[in-house]
Amino acid sequence: MRSTVKVGTSTCGLATGAEATFRALQEAVSETGLAVSTQRTGCLGACHREPLVEIVVDGAHVLYGPVTADRARPLLEGHFTLHGAPPPPEDWVVSRTPDRRDYAFFAPQVKVTTANCGVIDPLSLEDYLAAGGYEGLRRALAMSPEAVVAAVTDGRLRGRGGAGYPTGLKWKICRSQPDPLKYLVCNADEGDPGAFMDRTLIEGDPHRVLEGMIIAAHGIGARWGYAYVRAEYPLAVKHLEAAIAQARDAGYLGTDILGSGLDFDVIVKEGAGAFVCGEETALMHSIEGRRGTPRMRPPYPAASGLWGHPTNINNVESYASVPSIMTGGAEWFSSLGTSESGGTKTFALAGAIQRTGLVEVPIGVSLRQVIFDVGGGIRDGHSFKAVQIGGPSGGCLPECLLDTPVDYGPLRATGAIMGSGGMVVVDDTTCMVDLARYFLSFTQDESCGKCIPCRIGTRKMLGILTKITRGEGDTADLDRLQQVAHTIHTTSLCGLGQTAPNPVLTTLRYFRDEYAAHIHDRHCPAGTCTALR
Amino acid sequence: MVALTIDGRKVEAGAGSTVLDAALAAGIEIPRLCHHPELTAWGGCRLCLVEVEGQQAPVPSCGLAAAAGMVVITHSEQLEAHRREVLDLLLSDHPLNCVICEKAGACDLQRYAYEFGLSESSHEKEIARKLYQDENAFLVRDHQYCILCTRCVRVCEEIVGASAIEVAQRGFEAFVATPFDAPLVETPCTFCGNCVQVCPTAALVPVDRIGKGREWDLTRTRTVCPYCGTGCGIEVATRGGEIVSVSGYGAPANGEFLCTKGRFGLGFVGHPDRLRRPLIRRDLAYSLGLIDTPPPAALGRSPLGRSPAAGETHVEVDWEIALDLVADRLAAVVKESGPDAFAGIGSALCTNEDNYIFQKLVRGVIGTNNVDLCARV
Ligand SMILES: Cc1cc2nc3c(=O)[nH]c(=O)nc-3n(C[C@H](O)[C@H](O)[C@H](O)COP(=O)(O)O)c2cc1C
Ligand code: SF4
Ligand code: SF4
Ligand code: SF4
Ligand code: FES
Numbered sequence: 001m002r003s004t005v006k007v008g009t010s011t012c013g014l015a016t017g018a019e020a021t022f023r024a025l026q027e028a029v030s031e032t033g034l035a036v037s038t039q040r041t042g043c044l045g046a047c048h049r050e051p052l053v054e055i056v057v058d059g060a061h062v063l064y065g066p067v068t069a070d071r072a073r074p075l076l077e078g079h080f081t082l083h084g085a086p087p088p089p090e091d092w093v094v095s096r097t098p099d100r101r102d103y104a105f106f107a108p109q110v111k112v113t114t115a116n117c118g119v120i121d122p123l124s125l126e127d128y129l130a131a132g133g134y135e136g137l138r139r140a141l142a143m144s145p146e147a148v149v150a151a152v153t154d155g156r157l158r159g160r161g162g163a164g165y166p167t168g169l170k171w172k173i174c175r176s177q178p179d180p181l182k183y184l185v186c187n188a189d190e191g192d193p194g195a196f197m198d199r200t201l202i203e204g205d206p207h208r209v210l211e212g213m214i215i216a217a218h219g220i221g222a223r224w225g226y227a228y229v230r231a232e233y234p235l236a237v238k239h240l241e242a243a244i245a246q247a248r249d250a251g252y253l254g255t256d257i258l259g260s261g262l263d264f265d266v267i268v269k270e271g272a273g274a275f276v277c278g279e280e281t282a283l284m285h286s287i288e289g290r291r292g293t294p295r296m297r298p299p300y301p302a303a304s305g306l307w308g309h310p311t312n313i314n315n316v317e318s319y320a321s322v323p324s325i326m327t328g329g330a331e332w333f334s335s336l337g338t339s340e341s342g343g344t345k346t347f348a349l350a351g352a353i354q355r356t357g358l359v360e361v362p363i364g365v366s367l368r369q370v371i372f373d374v375g376g377g378i379r380d381g382h383s384f385k386a387v388q389i390g391g392p393s394g395g396c397l398p399e400c401l402l403d404t405p406v407d408y409g410p411l412r413a414t415g416a417i418m419g420s421g422g423m424v425v426v427d428d429t430t431c432m433v434d435l436a437r438y439f440l441s442f443t444q445d446e447s448c449g450k451c452i453p454c455r456i457g458t459r460k461m462l463g464i465l466t467k468i469t470r471g472e473g474d475t476a477d478l479d480r481l482q483q484v485a486h487t488i489h490t491t492s493l494c495g496l497g498q499t500a501p502n503p504v505l506t507t508l509r510y511f512r513d514e515y516a517a518h519i520h521d522r523h524c525p526a527g528t529c530t531a532l533r
Numbered sequence: 534m535v536a537l538t539i540d541g542r543k544v545e546a547g548a549g550s551t552v553l554d555a556a557l558a559a560g561i562e563i564p565r566l567c568h569h570p571e572l573t574a575w576g577g578c579r580l581c582l583v584e585v586e587g588q589q590a591p592v593p594s595c596g597l598a599a600a601a602g603m604v605v606i607t608h609s610e611q612l613e614a615h616r617r618e619v620l621d622l623l624l625s626d627h628p629l630n631c632v633i634c635e636k637a638g639a640c641d642l643q644r645y646a647y648e649f650g651l652s653e654s655s656h657e658k659e660i661a662r663k664l665y666q667d668e669n670a671f672l673v674r675d676h677q678y679c680i681l682c683t684r685c686v687r688v689c690e691e692i693v694g695a696s697a698i699e700v701a702q703r704g705f706e707a708f709v710a711t712p713f714d715a716p717l718v719e720t721p722c723t724f725c726g727n728c729v730q731v732c733p734t735a736a737l738v739p740v741d742r743i744g745k746g747r748e749w750d751l752t753r754t755r756t757v758c759p760y761c762g763t764g765c766g767i768e769v770a771t772r773g774g775e776i777v778s779v780s781g782y783g784a785p786a787n788g789e790f791l792c793t794k795g796r797f798g799l800g801f802v803g804h805p806d807r808l809r810r811p812l813i814r815r816d817l818a819y820s821l822g823l824i825d826t827p828p829p830a831a832l833g834r835s836p837l838g839r840s841p842a843a844g845e846t847h848v849e850v851d852w853e854i855a856l857d858l859v860a861d862r863l864a865a866v867v868k869e870s871g872p873d874a875f876a877g878i879g880s881a882l883c884t885n886e887d888n889y890i891f892q893k894l895v896r897g898v899i900g901t902n903n904v905d906l907c908a909r910v
Binding site for chain 1: 578591622
């Protein structure tokens with residue numbers, strides 16, 4: 001009998017006390033003398049049930065949660081029926097199947113990039129290899145670089161960092177540059193408030209991200225890679241650095257990788273926590289040791305990036321998708337999604353829903369499926385009002401747009417964006433004006449200050465919104481908002497400024513009556529604007 | 534050379550030029566605040582946006598490489614509306630103190646506000662930073678007027694190589710700072726004042742210029758810097774014959790920029806102690822019969838430690854008398870002791886040409902190689 005007790009100790013788990021649970025379980029194991037091994041693992045995504053503990057006995061899986069430290073001993077005794085202890089209460093049980101599909105939260109999900117998260121020990125290369133790790137790299141190295149790039153193109157992978165630029169095309173442009181010295185950058189700055197997709201991926205399965213980068217290096221002909229991880233993610237940095245060290249020892253990094261002649265290595269660079277440093281040119285300035293300010297493009301990084309050399313920059317999730325394209329094939333990967341974009345997308349599902357967490361769904365499922373099937377709908381008898389998708393650069397969509405597929409084009413058409421994966425659901429207790437104000441205050445604060453429309457324009461918009469939430473607005477304010485928003489959107493230098501008005505524009509478009517109520521009736525329909533109570 | 538169309542006109546642009554360069558060369562004006570011809574493009578002010586055929590959004594012409602066949606529009610209703618809005622936003626963070634401002638008449642912001650007919654911002658007024666820093670003898674940094682164009686930052690890094698200043702903080706709080714907000718004297722600043730010269734507003738002003746009049750009160754004269762032999766072209770702004778400020782103007786020897794001596798060191802030009810006419814010693818003048826009264830006997834070191842004034846020890850004479858005297862005396866020395874008894878020391882404060890002529894005199898006329906110069910040019 002081989003028994004394992006796994007505890008999810010990613011940052012989200014730790015926040016709910018998983019460390020204490022893990023210790024309590026270890027103690028309980030040694031006190032009871034049970035022949036089970038305890039193991040740390042990443043996050044399964046079901047944050048609403050953390051701390052999560054999975055007990056695997058001879059291939060039989062039971063997932064429990066929340067398992068707080070005080071439940072550790074009764075759980076073990078109950079599960080293994082020691083001293084005739086009763087089985088753990090049914091409401092502790094999340095799932096009883098290996099694929100966890102008996103739990104509604106997991107049923108509609110398709111796990112590709114997060115397949116190993118919460119399953120393997122992220123600090124164990126053996127675990128990753130046992131789960132099929134580095135097989136994609138082997139296959140890629142057996143292919144010509146052009147064929148690797150072509151596979152990514154055929155898989156219709158689009159950048160998961162927000163803009164959705166076709167990854168294969170980006171690689172091809174970079175590959176075709178005559179400069180022999182090329183760089184590769186993994187963007188793990190993840191600054192959107194409430195977003196934690198990249199953190200979870202790196203913490204839970206760092207080798208997958210690394211493998212994707214190595215395959216990309218082969219495809220592009222890059223010699224050096226940087227992983228730019230925000231400093232607020234110490235665990236992710238630790239796991240990635242551990243994985244890099246293991247990969248070097250095992251010959252997946254360094255010179256002549258797996259005897260293929262490929263030379264490539266990765267350096268972790270910690271960012272200092274500015275949202276704008278997620279923008280690719282600002283990020284590269286930051287790596288170069290300069291002030292993290294975006295610059296005009298062209299030249300794009302693929303032509304002139306780090307220290308003037310061609311540089312390919314992709315998001316964590318983009319790289320994490322690549323090994324699966326190599327193992328599963330471009331056709332399979334592209335068939336997961338839509339005719340526009342292949343594969344899956346992770347979302348940090350949060351807000352007023354039953355089941356929050358990190359979810360991975362095929363591109364093209366509807367917002368309704370994500371919110372109601374995966375997320376279980378709205379909490380405690382309230383009703384759905386809006387979903388904010390794409391973080392501070394995204395938009396707020398109403399009920400009537402819930403059948404919009406999560407895909408780059410269709411979401412853009414609504415005025416929101418796919419973004420990097422933030423999805424916040426709000427119910428009737430949220431004021432849309434105040435929500436727009438919140439997101440704008442974020443972008444206003446995080447503007448780098450380089451260009452006038454973003455530096456001053458977002459500030460003025462914030463001023464007008466604050467005025468409205470105080471009940472001091474007038475009709476002219478709405479026109480002024482729209483006008484300034486238009487100039488900020490059109491004239492700002494980088495994506496931060498260009499998208500900053502989105503939350504305001506979408507709420508003006510879909511929830512104009514709430515603005516009207518604040519202005520004409522001096523009334524906040526949701527009852528959250530204190531000045532209007 | 535590439536050929537493109539700007540505002541319906543066929544325009545030729547040199548290799549590597551931007552659309553803005555090409556437009557300006559063709560006499561087409563595009564509003565701009567952060568651009569400076571000698572500095573790398575920045576793209577921050579967004580006034581230079583133009584419409585390019587085939588591109589959805591307007592593009593900043595200062596950073597856009599001119600390409601063959603490009604079709605560009607520099608002025609349209611849309612563009613003017615955006616420029617106006619951007620200026621309107623900028624003016625909300627700028628005290629429009631034009632009536633008392635040193636920069637009035639030479640200020641780019643004032644000029645555009647005038648062109649767009651903006652007498653005040655339509656937005657709520659809020660000045661991001663009101664710090665006034667005048668802790669050094671050369672330049673005042675008055676942050677309330679700063680529009681964050683970073684011309685100063687770029688000139689300091691790219692031209693001067695001092696990198697004494699950089700933008701600090703983010704968003705509305707961003708400002709041009711020294712490392713750890715130290716006073717300029719504690720930074721690598723050389724006080725060359727090139728930042729002052731490129732500043733489009735009154736955020737950087739030479740101390741000596743304050744209260745000395747506005748642009749239209751000044752007379753600008755182009756001349757050569759009298760400080761050293763490099764021969765930098767300088768433009769001296771004077772009022773009533775008095776120097777108010779100095780700047781570069783794009784002269785062959787130095788381009789646009791100057792060093793601290795040329796810009797801030799010309800105080801000697803109008804100084805009362807400056808020698809303007811030849812002086813010869815009183816005793817000599819008496820012995821030559823140029824004056825009637827002998828010099829006081831013990832005029833050497835005063836017991837009070839006061840150095841005697843020039844008028845007490847010397848008398849002013851004509852150039853002709855002075856030069857003849859020097860020539861006679863030199864000839865006498867050479868005749869009596871040979872040319873090697875003579876040595877000449879030139880000056881780095883003279884021009885190259887002056888120093889060349891000087892060594893010619895020493896070598897060719899006097900006949901010795903005993904000639905040197907502090908700068909060894
Ligand atoms: C203000 C701003 C912040 C951004 N932050 C991130 C980020 O945190 N992570 C990321 O992957 N991309 C971010 N991006 C997008 C990057 O600029 C870039 O497009 C992306 O890393 C490219 O990778 P992809 O093609 O794989 O998406 C940001 C863009 C902007 C304008
Ligand atoms: S849009 Fe905003 S964040 Fe981007 S460069 Fe301009 S000021 Fe900086
Ligand atoms: S005076 Fe010269 S060295 Fe000092 S900050 Fe200005 S440009 Fe830099
Ligand atoms: S001080 Fe002058 S040159 Fe420097 S950023 Fe401000 S306005 Fe521009
Ligand atoms: S001059 Fe081009 S953006 Fe300022």
